[in-house]
Amino acid sequence: xxxxxxxxxxxxxxxxxxxxxxxxxxxxxxxxxxxxxxxxxxxxxxxxxxxxxxxxxxxxxxxxxxxxxxxxxxxxxxxxxxxxxxxxxxxxxxxxxxxxxxxxxxxxxxxxxxxxxxxxxxxxxxxxxxxxxxxxxxxxxxxxxxxxxxxxxxxxxxxxxxxxxxxxxxxxxxxxxxxxxxxxxxxxxxxxxxxxxxxxxxxxxxxxxxxxxxxxxxxxxxxxxxxxxxxxxxxxxxxxxxxxxxxxxxxxxxxxxxxxxxxxxxxxxxxxxxxxxxxxxxxxxxxxx
Amino acid sequence: xxxxxxxxxxxxxxxxxxxxxxxxxxxxxxxxxxxxxxxxxxxxxxxxxxxxxxxxxxxxxxxxxxxxxxxxxxxxxxxxxxxxxxxxxxxxxxxxxxxxxxxxxxxxxxxxxxxxxxxxxxxxxxxxxxxxxxxxxxxxxxxxxxxxxxxxxxxxxxxxxxxxxxxxxxxxxxxxxxxxxxxxxxxxxxxxxxxxxxxxxxxxxxxxxxxxxxxxxxxxxxxxxxxxxxxxxxxxxxxxxxxxxxxxxxxxxxxxxxxxxxxxxxxxxxxxxxxxxxxxxxxxxxxxxxxxxxxxxxxxxxxxxxxxxxxxxxxxxxxxxxxxxxxxxxxxxxxxxxxxxxxxxxxxxxxxxxxxxxxxxxxxxxxxxxxxxxxxxxxxxxxxxxxxxxxxxxxx
Numbered sequence: 095x096x097x098x099x100x101x102x103x104x105x106x107x108x109x110x111x112x113x114x115x116x117x118x119x120x121x122x123x124x125x126x127x128x129x130x131x132x133x134x135x136x137x138x139x140x141x142x143x144x145x146x147x148x149x150x151x152x153x154x155x156x157x158x159x160x161x162x163x164x165x166x167x168x169x170x171x172x173x174x175x176x177x178x179x180x181x182x183x184x185x186x187x188x189x190x191x192x193x194x195x196x197x198x199x200x201x202x203x204x205x206x207x208x209x210x211x212x213x214x215x216x217x218x219x220x221x222x223x224x225x226x227x228x229x230x231x232x233x234x235x236x237x238x239x240x241x242x243x244x245x246x247x248x249x250x251x252x253x254x255x256x257x258x259x260x261x262x263x264x265x266x267x268x269x270x271x272x273x274x275x276x277x278x279x280x281x282x283x284x285x286x287x288x289x290x291x292x293x294x295x296x297x298x299x300x301x302x303x304x305x306x307x308x309x310x311x312x313x314x315x316x317x318x319x320x321x322x323x324x325x326x327x328x329x330x331x332x333x334x335x336x337x338x339x340x341x342x343x344x345x346x347x348x349x350x351x352x353x354x355x356x357x358x359x360x361x362x363x364x365x366x367x368x369x370x371x372x373x374x375x376x377x378x379x380x381x382x383x
Numbered sequence: 384x385x386x387x388x389x390x391x392x393x394x395x396x397x398x399x400x401x402x403x404x405x406x407x408x409x410x411x412x413x414x415x416x417x418x419x420x421x422x423x424x425x426x427x428x429x430x431x432x433x434x435x436x437x438x439x440x441x442x443x444x445x446x447x448x449x450x451x452x453x454x455x456x457x458x459x460x461x462x463x464x465x466x467x468x469x470x471x472x473x474x475x476x477x478x479x480x481x482x483x484x485x486x487x488x489x490x491x492x493x494x495x496x497x498x499x500x501x502x503x504x505x506x507x508x509x510x511x512x513x514x515x516x517x518x519x520x521x522x523x524x525x526x527x528x529x530x531x532x533x534x535x536x537x538x539x540x541x542x543x544x545x546x547x548x549x550x551x552x553x554x555x556x557x558x559x560x561x562x563x564x565x566x567x568x569x570x571x572x573x574x575x576x577x578x579x580x581x582x583x584x585x586x587x588x589x590x591x592x593x594x595x596x597x598x599x600x601x602x603x604x605x606x607x608x609x610x611x612x613x614x615x616x617x618x619x620x621x622x623x624x625x626x627x628x629x630x631x632x633x634x635x636x637x638x639x640x641x642x643x644x645x646x647x648x649x650x651x652x653x654x655x656x657x658x659x660x661x662x663x664x665x666x667x668x669x670x671x672x673x674x675x676x677x678x679x680x681x682x683x684x685x686x687x688x689x690x691x692x693x694x695x696x697x698x699x700x701x702x703x704x705x706x707x708x709x710x711x712x713x714x715x716x717x718x719x720x721x722x723x724x725x726x727x728x729x730x731x732x733x734x735x736x737x738x739x740x741x742x743x744x745x746x747x748x749x750x751x752x753x754x755x756x757x758x759x760x761x762x763x764x765x766x767x768x769x770x771x772x773x774x775x776x777x778x779x
C-alpha cells in the first residue's frame with residue numbers, strides 16, 4: 095500500500111472532518127443546553143452557502159464579507175425560529191423538537207429548491223486562497239488548508255468559551271438547573287434563545303466555508319447531516335469536546351477507508367457508530383446519567 | 384314487449400354512447416417526468432414547453448380531435464410513476480407516454496403498457512429498454528448506454544486520449560455506464576487505468592480525482608450527472624487535475640449552474656445544441672418565447688418525437704399505438720437541426736451525434752453560449768448492431 099496515498103487521503107479526510115466537527119459542535123451545543131435534536135441544522139448549513147452566493151451575486155460582497163454576514167443573518171433567523179417555534183417545546187419530549195425541526199428543514203429545503211432550482215449554483219474559491227501548498231506527499235489546495243486551520247481554531251474557541259468563561263459557566267448551569275439559575279437573576283429564556291442563534295450561526299459559517307468546495311445546492315445540508323448526527327451520537331450527545339474530537343477523528347477514518355477500501359468509505363462511519371454504541375451506549379465522551 | 388322496447392332503447396343508448404365517446408376523445412399525450420428532482424432543470428417544465436410547441440404546429444387538433452398534454456411528476460420513484468401511469472392508462476385513456484426520464488420508472492411503466500394500446504417514448508437510456516424490455520409500441524429517444532459510451536469515448540481515443548479513469552454513481556445507471564464505457568474504451572484501443580463508484584450521498588470527490596491523476600489518466604469519464612458532476616468539476620479545478628473531464632450527460636443547464644470558469648475544456652458528445660446551425664437557432668428563439676432559456680437536448684427530443692408522432696396520427700388517421708409507431712418506424716423522422724433519424728424495430732433511434740468542447744470563458748459571448756461543436760459521429764458507428772440485440776421483435 096502506497097504510504098503517500100494513505101497520507102493524502104487522510105489529509106483530505108481531515109478537511110471533511112472539520113465540517114463534521116463544526117456542524118456537530120453546533121448540534122451538541124443546542125442539544126446540550128436546549129435539549130432539542132435540531133434536524134434543521136443541515137438546512138442552516140445550506141442557507142449559509144446560499145447567502146454567500148446571494149451576497150456575491152447581488153451585492154458584490156465576496157467570501158470574506160460573507161464569512162461574517164451570513165452567520166449573522168442566519169443567527170438572527172435562528173433567534174426568530176427559537177422564539178416563534180422551538181421554545182414552546184422545551185417541556186415536551188425530545189421527539190417533538192425533532193419532528194418540528196425536521197418539518198422546518200423539509201419546508202425550507204423545498205422552498206429553496208423552487209426558488210433557486212435543484213441544480214446548484216456556482217461559487218468559486220476566493221482569489222487570495224488560490225494555489226496549493228506542497229506537503230511533501232501531496233499538493234494540498236490552499237483553500238483546504240485554510241479550512242482545516244480556521245475550522246480547528248473555531249472549534250477550540252467555542253469549546254474554550256463554553257468551558258472556561260463566566261458566560262459558558264452560566265450556560266452550563268442553566269442547563270443543569272434552569273430554575274435555580276433564574277433565581278440568581280439570570281434571564282434563562284434569553285440565554286437559550288441566544289444559544290440556538292449561536293448554534294445555527296456556526297452551521298451557517300460552515301456553509302460559507304463549504305461553498306467553494308462542495309456543490310451549492312438545496313440538498314447539500316441533507317447529504318451531510320446524517321453523517322453529522324452519527325458524529326454526535328458517537329461523541330456522546332451534548333458533549334462539546336466529544337463532537338470536536340469525533341468529527342475530526344471520523345473524517346480521518348473516512349479518508350483512511352477511501353485509501354484502503356473505497357467502497358466502504360460511505361458506510362464506515364455508521365459501522366463505527368454501531369460498534370461504539372454497543373460497547374459504550376453513552377458515546378465516547380458522554381457522561382453517565 | 385314494453386320491457387323489450389325499453390331494453391332495446393337502453394342498449395342503443397349505450398351503444399351510441401360507446402360510439403360517441405371515442406369520436407369525442409382527445410389525442411392524449413402524457414408527459415411523465417421529473418419536475419422537482421436532480422434532472423428537472425434539464426427536462427421538466429422545459430420539455431413541457433417543447434411538447435406544446437409540437438402540438439401548436441398542428442393547430443392543437445388533428446382530424447377534429449383535440450390534442451391534450453397531461454403533465455405529472457414521477458418524483459424519480461417507480462411506485463409513484465407507476466401509480467400515475469396506471470391512472471392515465473385506465474381512466475384517462477392516454478395515447479402516448481412521453482419522457483419517463485428515469486430508467487427505474489421507465490422499466491416499470493414499460494411493463495405496464497406492454498399489452499396495451501399505448502405508445503411510449505423513453506427518456507431513459509437503459510440498454511434493457513431496447514433489448515429484453517423492448518416492445519412494439521416503444522421507442523427510445525436518448526442514446527442507450529452503449530451508444531452513449533461509444534459516442535463519448537471513440538472520438539477522444541482517436542484524438543489521442545487513450546488512458547481513461549471512470550467515476551460512476553453507485554447505482555444501476557452508473558454501473559451500467561461504467562461497464563459500457565470501459566468496454567468501449569478497450570474496443571477502441573484505449574486503456575482503463577481505474578474506476579471508482581461514488582455513493583449518491585457523496586459530496587467530496589477529491590480522493591477519486593487524486594487517484595485518477597496519480598494513475599496517469601488522460602481523460603476522466605463521468606458516469607454521473609447533476610450536482611455530483613458539478614462538484615467533481617469544481618474539485619478537479621481546485622486540485623489542478625490536468626486530465627480532461629468527459630461527462631456522459633452535460634446539459635447547458637449544468638454549465639449554467641457551475642459556470643464556464645469551472646467547466647472549460649471539457650469534451651463529450653451531444654445530440655442537440657441550440658447554437659449548432661440556423662435551424663436550431665430559429666427553434667431556440669421560438670422556444671424562448673415561452674421559456675426563459677434555450678432548449679437542452681432532452682427538450683429537443685420532446686419536440687421531435689411529439690411532432691413525429693402527431694404527423695403519424697395525421698397520416699394514418701389512427702390513434703392505434705401499434706399503427707402509429709409502425710408508421711414512425713417506416714418514415715424518416717425530421718430533426719430540428721435538419722438531419723433525419725430512423726427508428727429501428729428494437730426501438731433505438733439512429734441519429735448522428737456531435738462532438739463538442741466547452742468554450743473558454745473569454746470566448747463565450749454571453750449566457751448560454753457554452754459549446755463549440757467540433758465534429759460529427761455517424762449514427763451507425765455508435766449503435767449496437769441489430770444482430771447483437773436481444774429484443775424479441777428483431778427478426779434475425
